[in-house]
Amino acid sequence: MSEARGSHSSKHEDMELNRGPWTVEEDKLLTHYIACHGQGRWNLLARCSGLKRTGKSCRLRWLNYLKPDVRRGNLTPEEQLLILELHSKWGNRWSRIAQHLPGRTDNEIKNYWRTRVQKQARQLKVDANSSKFRDAVRCYWMPRLLQKFGSSQAMQYSLEANTNNTTTSDQVQHRPCQEIIDPSMQYCQLGSSSSREPQAAENRSAVFPPLPVGMSEIPWRASDEIHGVAFNLFSSGFSMNNAYDLGTSCDLTPVSSSAPIYWDLDYSTDNNDCSNYNGDNLWSMDELCDMLKSYVSGADTEVPFSDHNS
DNA sequence: AAAACTCGCAACCGCCTAAAT
């Protein structure tokens, strides 16, 4: 039995326990104790540290808040993308999902899912676990996130770091948000010989970033023949092409789950800077919501696909 | 200005399982 529901009571449990938010003093006490004795043995820690908390409470406080490598702040587009992808594979296995997002806790991911993703599902009057909702995520949100991911990460990185097509581990180290990127990942280099290379290509490399940790097992490839990047991200057959020379506006075109998705990247603005990214705006776009509504209320038939190349 | 409402998140609860006895 865990201490929380045991019918017997020890000396420690008879003691009045603190509940609710942790105080600064409690945090200091816990941090100091762990610094001296290490983590683990949570019930012993709770008894010996002088904290009037349960072992469970101490563990949770440490893992979700005090641990030095806990990252705070808005989830980046690639983190959101990864959560969506991993949740579609594993469901509510929050701790498992969290293992692929270094510094993020299962609690944080769970909260994100419940407050953001499930909220969207509720507004759309569909079950968040329904195939219809998953399709909507795959067809609309993931491309949008990939668009953000592509513009904020790949482009910024390319613009700032590379004037040739070589990539070193040092460059990986200097990437923004590098801590969640697996440095061992390969880079996808576009065909520099393509006649459809973007304008002013000398100022940016054709190096695309590695996929985040956790996507490493998903095959992806460079593609000279279609000019752009073809991510075969999702085992369901979802794929996208990143067309570099199709204009300057971002345009999310409704597509079927099996069709390629095209969008344009804007090299001309600061949109590529992920440091100012506010994750919220990805989830509050009226236009996107309208599209989703029409998608989930409609039809299982395929949404018309617009081919930018035509 | 204040009440009502919404949202995000930290913390708790209860169940489960592996390890220890």
Add this chain to the structure above:
DNA sequence: TATTTAGGCGGTTGCGAGTTT
């Protein structure tokens, strides 16, 4: 082998802050 203990996990709750009416 049975029982107890500790830790981990997912679901849920409650509160404070921000926003809307």
